[in-house]
Amino acid sequence: MEDSNMNDMRLTERRVGQAEAKISARDCQVWYGDNHAIKDVNVDIDDKAVTAFIGPSGCGKSTFLRCLNRMNDTIDIARVEGEITLDGEDIYDRRVDPVQLRAKVGMVFQKPNPFPKSIYDNVAYGPRIHGLAKDKAELDAIVENSLKKAALWKEVKDRLTAPGTGLSGGQQQRLCIARAIATSPEVLLMDEPCSALDPIATAQVEELIDELRAGFSVVIVTHSMQQAARVSQKTAFFHLGELVEFGDTGQIFTNPKDPRTESYITGRIG
Protein backbone atom coordinates (compact mmCIF):
# COMPACT_ATOMS: atom_id res chain seq x y z
CA MET A 1 0.00 0.00 0.00
CA GLU A 2 2.69 2.42 1.07
CA ASP A 3 4.84 1.46 -1.89
CA SER A 4 2.12 1.89 -4.49
CA ASN A 5 1.34 5.33 -3.05
CA MET A 6 4.96 6.34 -3.34
CA ASN A 7 4.83 6.03 -7.12
CA ASP A 8 1.88 8.33 -7.62
CA MET A 9 3.07 11.91 -7.97
CA ARG A 10 -0.37 13.25 -7.20
CA LEU A 11 -0.05 11.77 -3.73
CA THR A 12 3.65 12.28 -3.13
CA GLU A 13 3.52 15.97 -3.99
CA ARG A 14 1.68 16.52 -0.74
CA ARG A 15 4.64 15.30 1.21
CA VAL A 16 7.27 17.77 2.26
CA GLY A 17 10.90 17.20 3.06
CA GLN A 18 11.31 16.54 6.74
CA ALA A 19 15.03 17.24 6.67
CA GLU A 20 15.45 20.95 6.04
CA ALA A 21 13.95 23.59 8.28
CA LYS A 22 13.92 27.08 6.79
CA ILE A 23 12.98 28.85 9.99
CA SER A 24 13.46 27.53 13.50
CA ALA A 25 12.12 29.07 16.69
CA ARG A 26 13.46 28.02 20.08
CA ASP A 27 11.78 29.04 23.35
CA CYS A 28 10.33 32.09 21.68
CA GLN A 29 8.61 34.55 24.07
CA VAL A 30 6.84 37.80 23.25
CA TRP A 31 5.66 40.39 25.73
CA TYR A 32 3.51 43.43 24.99
CA GLY A 33 4.38 45.38 28.13
CA ASP A 34 3.33 42.98 30.92
CA ASN A 35 1.21 40.84 28.66
CA HIS A 36 2.93 37.55 27.91
CA ALA A 37 1.58 37.07 24.37
CA ILE A 38 3.74 34.18 23.15
CA LYS A 39 4.92 31.45 25.51
CA ASP A 40 7.78 29.03 24.85
CA VAL A 41 7.11 28.47 21.17
CA ASN A 42 9.35 25.90 19.51
CA VAL A 43 8.75 25.18 15.86
CA ASP A 44 10.59 24.23 12.68
CA ILE A 45 9.12 25.63 9.49
CA ASP A 46 9.89 23.62 6.36
CA ASP A 47 11.33 25.03 3.18
CA LYS A 48 9.23 24.71 0.00
CA ALA A 49 6.07 24.00 1.95
CA VAL A 50 3.04 25.87 3.22
CA THR A 51 2.67 26.08 6.98
CA ALA A 52 -0.66 27.32 8.36
CA PHE A 53 -1.12 28.96 11.76
CA ILE A 54 -4.62 28.56 13.13
CA GLY A 55 -6.26 29.43 16.42
CA PRO A 56 -8.93 31.67 17.95
CA SER A 57 -8.59 35.46 17.88
CA GLY A 58 -5.94 36.71 20.25
CA CYS A 59 -4.15 33.36 20.45
CA GLY A 60 -0.87 34.86 19.27
CA LYS A 61 -0.66 33.44 15.76
CA SER A 62 -0.29 36.84 14.08
CA THR A 63 2.10 38.01 16.78
CA PHE A 64 4.30 34.99 16.20
CA LEU A 65 4.13 35.44 12.42
CA ARG A 66 5.32 39.01 12.86
CA CYS A 67 8.31 37.77 14.88
CA LEU A 68 9.54 35.94 11.81
CA ASN A 69 10.45 39.12 9.95
CA ARG A 70 10.86 41.37 13.00
CA MET A 71 7.69 43.33 12.33
CA ASN A 72 7.27 43.52 16.09
CA ASP A 73 10.34 45.82 16.18
CA THR A 74 8.01 48.59 15.08
CA ILE A 75 5.93 48.23 18.27
CA ASP A 76 7.66 50.00 21.14
CA ILE A 77 6.28 47.93 24.00
CA ALA A 78 6.87 44.60 22.26
CA ARG A 79 9.76 42.48 23.55
CA VAL A 80 10.91 39.26 21.87
CA GLU A 81 13.05 36.62 23.61
CA GLY A 82 14.39 33.27 22.57
CA GLU A 83 15.98 32.37 19.30
CA ILE A 84 14.60 32.56 15.77
CA THR A 85 16.89 31.43 13.00
CA LEU A 86 16.60 31.70 9.22
CA ASP A 87 18.86 29.14 7.52
CA GLY A 88 20.60 28.72 10.85
CA GLU A 89 21.30 32.44 11.36
CA ASP A 90 19.81 34.32 14.28
CA ILE A 91 17.52 37.00 12.81
CA TYR A 92 17.56 38.98 16.07
CA ASP A 93 21.36 39.27 15.95
CA ARG A 94 22.41 42.93 16.22
CA ARG A 95 24.28 42.70 12.92
CA VAL A 96 21.11 41.81 11.01
CA ASP A 97 19.49 44.76 9.24
CA PRO A 98 15.69 44.39 9.63
CA VAL A 99 15.12 46.02 6.22
CA GLN A 100 17.36 43.46 4.51
CA LEU A 101 15.67 40.71 6.52
CA ARG A 102 12.23 41.81 5.31
CA ALA A 103 13.44 41.65 1.70
CA LYS A 104 14.24 37.98 2.36
CA VAL A 105 11.10 37.38 4.40
CA GLY A 106 8.24 39.03 2.51
CA MET A 107 4.83 39.76 3.92
CA VAL A 108 1.27 40.00 2.61
CA PHE A 109 -1.42 41.50 4.79
CA GLN A 110 -5.10 40.95 5.41
CA LYS A 111 -6.33 43.94 3.45
CA PRO A 112 -4.82 44.49 0.02
CA ASN A 113 -2.69 47.60 0.49
CA PRO A 114 -1.19 48.58 -2.86
CA PHE A 115 0.76 51.85 -2.91
CA PRO A 116 -1.09 54.73 -4.58
CA LYS A 117 1.14 54.26 -7.60
CA SER A 118 0.93 52.47 -10.93
CA ILE A 119 0.79 48.70 -11.10
CA TYR A 120 4.34 48.71 -12.46
CA ASP A 121 5.71 50.95 -9.70
CA ASN A 122 4.04 48.88 -7.01
CA VAL A 123 6.02 45.83 -8.08
CA ALA A 124 9.20 47.77 -8.96
CA TYR A 125 9.31 49.51 -5.57
CA GLY A 126 11.20 46.84 -3.65
CA PRO A 127 13.74 45.98 -6.35
CA ARG A 128 14.43 49.72 -6.74
CA ILE A 129 15.13 50.49 -3.09
CA HIS A 130 17.19 47.32 -2.71
CA GLY A 131 19.07 48.04 -5.98
CA LEU A 132 18.23 44.66 -7.45
CA ALA A 133 18.11 45.81 -11.10
CA LYS A 134 21.03 47.27 -13.08
CA ASP A 135 18.88 48.93 -15.71
CA LYS A 136 15.34 49.46 -16.96
CA ALA A 137 15.32 46.22 -18.98
CA GLU A 138 16.23 44.20 -15.91
CA LEU A 139 13.60 45.96 -13.83
CA ASP A 140 11.00 45.28 -16.54
CA ALA A 141 11.93 41.63 -16.41
CA ILE A 142 11.57 41.49 -12.62
CA VAL A 143 8.16 43.17 -12.78
CA GLU A 144 6.91 40.85 -15.53
CA ASN A 145 8.24 37.79 -13.77
CA SER A 146 6.72 38.74 -10.43
CA LEU A 147 3.35 39.49 -11.97
CA LYS A 148 3.47 36.15 -13.79
CA LYS A 149 4.31 34.28 -10.59
CA ALA A 150 1.43 36.08 -8.89
CA ALA A 151 -0.90 34.93 -11.73
CA LEU A 152 -1.78 38.53 -12.53
CA TRP A 153 0.28 39.23 -15.66
CA LYS A 154 -2.38 38.28 -18.19
CA GLU A 155 -4.92 40.56 -16.55
CA VAL A 156 -2.73 43.67 -16.25
CA LYS A 157 -0.03 43.49 -18.94
CA ASP A 158 -1.81 46.09 -21.10
CA ARG A 159 -2.33 48.58 -18.31
CA LEU A 160 0.84 48.55 -16.22
CA THR A 161 0.69 52.32 -15.85
CA ALA A 162 -2.83 52.28 -14.41
CA PRO A 163 -3.07 52.83 -10.64
CA GLY A 164 -2.85 49.66 -8.53
CA THR A 165 -5.73 50.88 -6.41
CA GLY A 166 -8.04 50.64 -9.45
CA LEU A 167 -7.86 46.83 -9.52
CA SER A 168 -10.47 44.56 -7.97
CA GLY A 169 -9.88 43.32 -4.42
CA GLY A 170 -8.60 39.93 -5.54
CA GLN A 171 -6.34 41.51 -8.16
CA GLN A 172 -5.02 44.00 -5.58
CA GLN A 173 -4.14 41.13 -3.25
CA ARG A 174 -2.31 39.33 -6.04
CA LEU A 175 -0.54 42.62 -6.82
CA CYS A 176 0.60 42.76 -3.19
CA ILE A 177 1.85 39.19 -3.54
CA ALA A 178 3.70 40.18 -6.74
CA ARG A 179 5.19 43.13 -4.84
CA ALA A 180 6.26 40.83 -2.00
CA ILE A 181 7.96 38.33 -4.30
CA ALA A 182 9.66 40.99 -6.49
CA THR A 183 12.57 41.21 -4.06
CA SER A 184 13.14 37.43 -4.46
CA PRO A 185 12.34 36.55 -0.87
CA GLU A 186 12.93 33.06 0.50
CA VAL A 187 10.01 33.12 2.88
CA LEU A 188 6.56 34.58 2.34
CA LEU A 189 4.45 35.44 5.37
CA MET A 190 0.73 35.89 4.81
CA ASP A 191 -1.54 37.31 7.47
CA GLU A 192 -5.14 36.44 6.57
CA PRO A 193 -4.52 37.05 2.86
CA CYS A 194 -8.02 36.03 1.76
CA SER A 195 -10.30 37.33 4.49
CA ALA A 196 -11.25 40.41 2.46
CA LEU A 197 -11.77 38.48 -0.78
CA ASP A 198 -14.76 36.77 -2.38
CA PRO A 199 -14.70 32.96 -2.89
CA ILE A 200 -13.46 33.10 -6.50
CA ALA A 201 -10.62 35.51 -5.68
CA THR A 202 -9.88 33.36 -2.62
CA ALA A 203 -9.60 30.25 -4.80
CA GLN A 204 -7.25 32.11 -7.15
CA VAL A 205 -5.02 33.20 -4.27
CA GLU A 206 -5.07 29.66 -2.83
CA GLU A 207 -4.06 28.24 -6.21
CA LEU A 208 -1.29 30.82 -6.29
CA ILE A 209 -0.09 29.85 -2.81
CA ASP A 210 0.14 26.24 -3.93
CA GLU A 211 2.23 27.29 -6.94
CA LEU A 212 4.47 29.54 -4.82
CA ARG A 213 5.31 26.58 -2.59
CA ALA A 214 7.68 25.29 -5.29
CA GLY A 215 9.99 28.26 -4.75
CA PHE A 216 9.27 29.60 -1.28
CA SER A 217 8.62 28.66 2.27
CA VAL A 218 5.11 30.03 2.84
CA VAL A 219 3.60 30.71 6.26
CA ILE A 220 -0.06 31.66 6.36
CA VAL A 221 -2.21 32.83 9.23
CA THR A 222 -5.85 32.10 8.60
CA HIS A 223 -9.14 32.15 10.45
CA SER A 224 -10.58 29.72 7.95
CA MET A 225 -9.76 26.21 9.04
CA GLN A 226 -10.95 24.92 5.71
CA GLN A 227 -8.45 27.20 4.03
CA ALA A 228 -5.65 25.91 6.26
CA ALA A 229 -6.72 22.38 5.38
CA ARG A 230 -6.80 23.17 1.66
CA VAL A 231 -3.52 25.02 1.21
CA SER A 232 -1.07 23.83 3.85
CA GLN A 233 1.11 20.79 4.36
CA LYS A 234 1.83 21.59 8.01
CA THR A 235 -0.53 23.13 10.53
CA ALA A 236 0.23 24.77 13.85
CA PHE A 237 -2.56 25.36 16.36
CA PHE A 238 -2.07 28.25 18.79
CA HIS A 239 -4.12 28.81 21.91
CA LEU A 240 -3.60 31.46 24.62
CA GLY A 241 -0.10 32.21 23.38
CA GLU A 242 1.02 28.60 23.34
CA LEU A 243 1.76 26.40 20.37
CA VAL A 244 -0.58 23.54 21.32
CA GLU A 245 0.01 21.21 18.41
CA PHE A 246 2.09 21.18 15.25
CA GLY A 247 1.95 18.43 12.65
CA ASP A 248 1.07 17.31 9.16
CA THR A 249 -2.15 19.02 8.07
CA GLY A 250 -3.79 15.69 7.25
CA GLN A 251 -3.11 14.41 10.75
CA ILE A 252 -4.27 17.60 12.47
CA PHE A 253 -7.62 17.51 10.64
CA THR A 254 -8.32 13.77 10.90
CA ASN A 255 -6.71 12.76 14.17
CA PRO A 256 -5.43 15.62 16.34
CA LYS A 257 -3.56 14.53 19.45
CA ASP A 258 -4.46 17.37 21.77
CA PRO A 259 -8.07 17.74 22.99
CA ARG A 260 -7.80 21.53 22.66
CA THR A 261 -6.97 21.15 18.95
CA GLU A 262 -9.88 18.75 18.55
CA SER A 263 -12.31 21.15 20.24
CA TYR A 264 -11.19 24.06 18.08
CA ILE A 265 -11.14 22.40 14.67
CA THR A 266 -14.44 20.59 15.18
CA GLY A 267 -16.13 23.82 16.23
CA ARG A 268 -16.81 22.86 19.82
CA ILE A 269 -16.63 25.07 22.84
CA GLY A 270 -13.07 24.68 24.12
Add this chain to the structure above:
Amino acid sequence: MINQEHIVSGFDRDLESIQALIMKMGGLVEESIVKSAQALETRDEELARSVRAADRTIDALEEQVNEEAARILALRQPTASDLRTVLSVFRVSANLERIGDYSKNIAKRSSVVVQMQPITGTGPALRRMAGAVELMLKDVLDAYIQRDADLALEVRARDQEVDQMYSALFREYLTHMMEDPRNITHCMHLHFIAKNIERMGDHVTSIAEQVIYLVTGELPDEDRPKGDRTPFEKGM
Protein backbone atom coordinates in the same frame (compact mmCIF):
# COMPACT_ATOMS: atom_id res chain seq x y z
CA MET B 1 -14.65 14.78 24.03
CA ILE B 2 -17.82 13.44 22.57
CA ASN B 3 -20.03 14.96 25.22
CA GLN B 4 -18.84 18.41 24.29
CA GLU B 5 -21.28 20.31 22.20
CA HIS B 6 -20.69 22.12 18.94
CA ILE B 7 -21.13 25.87 18.84
CA VAL B 8 -23.49 25.24 15.92
CA SER B 9 -26.06 22.98 17.60
CA GLY B 10 -27.53 21.80 14.28
CA PHE B 11 -24.26 19.97 13.67
CA ASP B 12 -24.78 17.97 16.89
CA ARG B 13 -28.32 17.12 15.83
CA ASP B 14 -27.10 15.95 12.40
CA LEU B 15 -24.41 13.70 13.91
CA GLU B 16 -26.83 12.33 16.50
CA SER B 17 -29.43 11.56 13.87
CA ILE B 18 -27.15 9.45 11.67
CA GLN B 19 -25.94 7.51 14.70
CA ALA B 20 -29.54 7.00 15.82
CA LEU B 21 -30.27 5.54 12.37
CA ILE B 22 -27.30 3.17 12.78
CA MET B 23 -28.63 2.01 16.14
CA LYS B 24 -32.08 1.49 14.65
CA MET B 25 -30.56 -0.50 11.80
CA GLY B 26 -28.49 -2.50 14.30
CA GLY B 27 -31.59 -3.34 16.33
CA LEU B 28 -33.43 -4.61 13.25
CA VAL B 29 -30.43 -6.70 12.17
CA GLU B 30 -30.13 -8.26 15.64
CA GLU B 31 -33.81 -9.14 15.51
CA SER B 32 -33.35 -10.61 12.04
CA ILE B 33 -30.53 -12.90 13.22
CA VAL B 34 -32.52 -14.14 16.21
CA LYS B 35 -35.63 -14.76 14.13
CA SER B 36 -33.90 -16.51 11.24
CA ALA B 37 -32.14 -18.86 13.66
CA GLN B 38 -35.38 -19.48 15.48
CA ALA B 39 -37.26 -20.10 12.23
CA LEU B 40 -34.67 -22.67 11.29
CA GLU B 41 -34.76 -24.46 14.60
CA THR B 42 -38.51 -24.46 15.15
CA ARG B 43 -39.17 -25.06 11.42
CA ASP B 44 -41.40 -21.99 11.35
CA GLU B 45 -41.95 -21.06 7.73
CA GLU B 46 -44.10 -18.03 8.58
CA LEU B 47 -41.31 -16.56 10.73
CA ALA B 48 -38.79 -17.17 7.95
CA ARG B 49 -41.01 -15.26 5.53
CA SER B 50 -41.24 -12.29 7.91
CA VAL B 51 -37.43 -12.17 8.16
CA ARG B 52 -37.18 -11.96 4.37
CA ALA B 53 -39.76 -9.17 4.27
CA ALA B 54 -38.06 -7.18 7.04
CA ASP B 55 -34.78 -7.04 5.13
CA ARG B 56 -36.29 -4.36 2.88
CA THR B 57 -36.54 -2.00 5.86
CA ILE B 58 -32.86 -2.58 6.65
CA ASP B 59 -31.86 -1.83 3.05
CA ALA B 60 -33.94 1.35 3.03
CA LEU B 61 -32.31 2.47 6.29
CA GLU B 62 -28.85 1.94 4.81
CA GLU B 63 -29.76 4.17 1.90
CA GLN B 64 -31.08 6.81 4.26
CA VAL B 65 -27.96 6.68 6.44
CA ASN B 66 -25.70 7.12 3.41
CA GLU B 67 -27.73 10.04 2.11
CA GLU B 68 -27.66 11.80 5.48
CA ALA B 69 -23.95 11.16 5.94
CA ALA B 70 -23.16 12.50 2.44
CA ARG B 71 -25.22 15.57 3.25
CA ILE B 72 -23.18 16.18 6.43
CA LEU B 73 -19.93 15.82 4.49
CA ALA B 74 -21.10 18.37 1.94
CA LEU B 75 -22.69 20.88 4.28
CA ARG B 76 -20.66 20.69 7.51
CA GLN B 77 -17.20 19.63 6.35
CA PRO B 78 -16.55 17.58 9.49
CA THR B 79 -13.02 17.19 10.84
CA ALA B 80 -11.23 15.00 13.39
CA SER B 81 -13.61 12.86 15.49
CA ASP B 82 -16.63 14.29 13.64
CA LEU B 83 -15.11 13.20 10.35
CA ARG B 84 -14.33 9.77 11.77
CA THR B 85 -17.93 9.50 13.00
CA VAL B 86 -19.28 10.15 9.50
CA LEU B 87 -16.78 7.80 7.85
CA SER B 88 -17.57 5.06 10.36
CA VAL B 89 -21.29 5.49 9.72
CA PHE B 90 -20.79 4.72 6.02
CA ARG B 91 -18.86 1.56 6.76
CA VAL B 92 -20.94 0.33 9.68
CA SER B 93 -24.16 0.75 7.71
CA ALA B 94 -22.65 -1.30 4.85
CA ASN B 95 -21.61 -4.03 7.33
CA LEU B 96 -25.06 -4.11 8.93
CA GLU B 97 -26.73 -4.31 5.53
CA ARG B 98 -24.56 -7.32 4.62
CA ILE B 99 -25.36 -9.05 7.91
CA GLY B 100 -29.04 -8.47 7.13
CA ASP B 101 -28.55 -10.10 3.74
CA TYR B 102 -26.93 -13.16 5.27
CA SER B 103 -29.79 -13.43 7.72
CA LYS B 104 -32.28 -13.18 4.88
CA ASN B 105 -30.40 -15.95 3.05
CA ILE B 106 -30.64 -18.15 6.15
CA ALA B 107 -34.40 -17.54 6.20
CA LYS B 108 -34.64 -18.52 2.51
CA ARG B 109 -32.69 -21.72 3.05
CA SER B 110 -34.64 -22.61 6.16
CA SER B 111 -37.82 -22.56 4.03
CA VAL B 112 -36.22 -25.35 1.99
CA VAL B 113 -34.71 -27.17 4.94
CA VAL B 114 -38.03 -27.45 6.83
CA GLN B 115 -39.33 -29.65 4.04
CA MET B 116 -36.59 -32.22 4.66
CA GLN B 117 -36.15 -34.91 7.27
CA PRO B 118 -34.24 -33.35 10.19
CA ILE B 119 -30.71 -34.62 10.76
CA THR B 120 -30.22 -35.34 14.41
CA GLY B 121 -28.02 -32.98 16.44
CA THR B 122 -27.57 -30.24 13.85
CA GLY B 123 -30.20 -27.70 15.00
CA PRO B 124 -28.97 -26.45 18.38
CA ALA B 125 -25.37 -25.94 17.20
CA LEU B 126 -26.45 -23.47 14.50
CA ARG B 127 -28.67 -21.62 16.94
CA ARG B 128 -25.82 -21.37 19.44
CA MET B 129 -23.56 -20.02 16.73
CA ALA B 130 -26.17 -17.46 15.64
CA GLY B 131 -26.69 -16.54 19.30
CA ALA B 132 -22.97 -15.91 19.73
CA VAL B 133 -22.89 -13.62 16.69
CA GLU B 134 -26.02 -11.79 17.78
CA LEU B 135 -24.42 -11.15 21.18
CA MET B 136 -21.25 -9.91 19.48
CA LEU B 137 -23.36 -7.54 17.40
CA LYS B 138 -25.19 -6.27 20.46
CA ASP B 139 -21.90 -5.65 22.27
CA VAL B 140 -20.25 -3.96 19.31
CA LEU B 141 -23.22 -1.60 18.95
CA ASP B 142 -22.89 -0.79 22.66
CA ALA B 143 -19.17 -0.20 22.12
CA TYR B 144 -20.03 2.05 19.18
CA ILE B 145 -22.47 4.27 20.99
CA GLN B 146 -20.35 4.41 24.16
CA ARG B 147 -17.08 4.91 22.24
CA ASP B 148 -15.61 1.93 24.09
CA ALA B 149 -12.50 0.73 22.21
CA ASP B 150 -11.71 -1.95 24.83
CA LEU B 151 -15.09 -3.60 24.42
CA ALA B 152 -14.67 -3.43 20.63
CA LEU B 153 -11.28 -5.16 20.89
CA GLU B 154 -12.84 -7.84 23.06
CA VAL B 155 -15.67 -8.42 20.53
CA ARG B 156 -13.12 -8.61 17.73
CA ALA B 157 -11.25 -11.35 19.59
CA ARG B 158 -14.49 -13.28 20.15
CA ASP B 159 -14.88 -13.88 16.42
CA GLN B 160 -12.38 -16.69 16.86
CA GLU B 161 -14.99 -18.70 18.78
CA VAL B 162 -17.47 -18.32 15.93
CA ASP B 163 -14.82 -19.47 13.49
CA GLN B 164 -14.18 -22.54 15.63
CA MET B 165 -17.89 -23.37 15.77
CA TYR B 166 -17.98 -23.11 11.98
CA SER B 167 -14.99 -25.44 11.62
CA ALA B 168 -16.66 -28.00 13.87
CA LEU B 169 -19.91 -27.83 11.88
CA PHE B 170 -18.02 -28.09 8.60
CA ARG B 171 -16.51 -31.39 9.73
CA GLU B 172 -19.81 -32.61 11.11
CA TYR B 173 -21.67 -31.97 7.84
CA LEU B 174 -18.88 -33.63 5.90
CA THR B 175 -19.30 -36.71 8.08
CA HIS B 176 -23.06 -36.81 7.52
CA MET B 177 -22.61 -36.48 3.78
CA MET B 178 -20.05 -39.28 3.64
CA GLU B 179 -22.26 -41.52 5.73
CA ASP B 180 -25.24 -41.15 3.46
CA PRO B 181 -25.28 -39.28 0.12
CA ARG B 182 -29.01 -38.64 0.57
CA ASN B 183 -27.96 -36.09 3.22
CA ILE B 184 -25.99 -34.02 0.75
CA THR B 185 -28.70 -31.53 -0.29
CA HIS B 186 -29.74 -30.94 3.28
CA CYS B 187 -26.20 -30.67 4.56
CA MET B 188 -25.16 -28.32 1.79
CA HIS B 189 -27.94 -25.95 2.86
CA LEU B 190 -26.96 -26.26 6.50
CA HIS B 191 -23.35 -25.68 5.58
CA PHE B 192 -24.21 -22.48 3.73
CA ILE B 193 -26.22 -21.35 6.73
CA ALA B 194 -23.20 -21.98 8.98
CA LYS B 195 -21.01 -20.14 6.51
CA ASN B 196 -23.45 -17.21 6.49
CA ILE B 197 -23.26 -16.97 10.26
CA GLU B 198 -19.47 -17.14 10.11
CA ARG B 199 -19.46 -14.26 7.60
CA MET B 200 -21.76 -12.26 9.88
CA GLY B 201 -19.10 -12.63 12.54
CA ASP B 202 -16.54 -11.16 10.13
CA HIS B 203 -18.77 -8.15 9.51
CA VAL B 204 -19.25 -7.65 13.24
CA THR B 205 -15.45 -7.76 13.53
CA SER B 206 -15.22 -5.11 10.86
CA ILE B 207 -17.64 -2.92 12.83
CA ALA B 208 -15.48 -3.46 15.92
CA GLU B 209 -12.48 -2.20 13.94
CA GLN B 210 -14.47 0.88 12.91
CA VAL B 211 -15.23 1.57 16.57
CA ILE B 212 -11.52 1.37 17.36
CA TYR B 213 -10.76 3.75 14.47
CA LEU B 214 -13.51 6.08 15.62
CA VAL B 215 -12.15 6.26 19.17
CA THR B 216 -8.38 6.17 18.60
CA GLY B 217 -8.00 7.44 15.04
CA GLU B 218 -6.11 4.30 14.09
CA LEU B 219 -7.14 0.90 12.82
CA PRO B 220 -5.95 -2.08 14.90
CA ASP B 221 -3.18 -4.35 13.61
CA GLU B 222 -4.06 -7.19 11.31
CA ASP B 223 -2.88 -9.97 13.68
CA ARG B 224 -6.35 -10.89 14.91
CA PRO B 225 -6.73 -14.50 16.12
CA LYS B 226 -8.53 -16.63 13.53
CA GLY B 227 -10.21 -19.92 14.33
CA ASP B 228 -11.36 -21.14 10.93
CA ARG B 229 -8.83 -23.66 9.62
CA THR B 230 -11.15 -25.23 7.00
CA PRO B 231 -9.54 -23.48 4.01
CA PHE B 232 -6.36 -25.43 4.79
CA GLU B 233 -7.99 -28.81 5.35
CA LYS B 234 -7.87 -31.50 2.72
CA GLY B 235 -10.93 -33.37 4.01
CA MET B 236 -11.14 -36.75 5.58
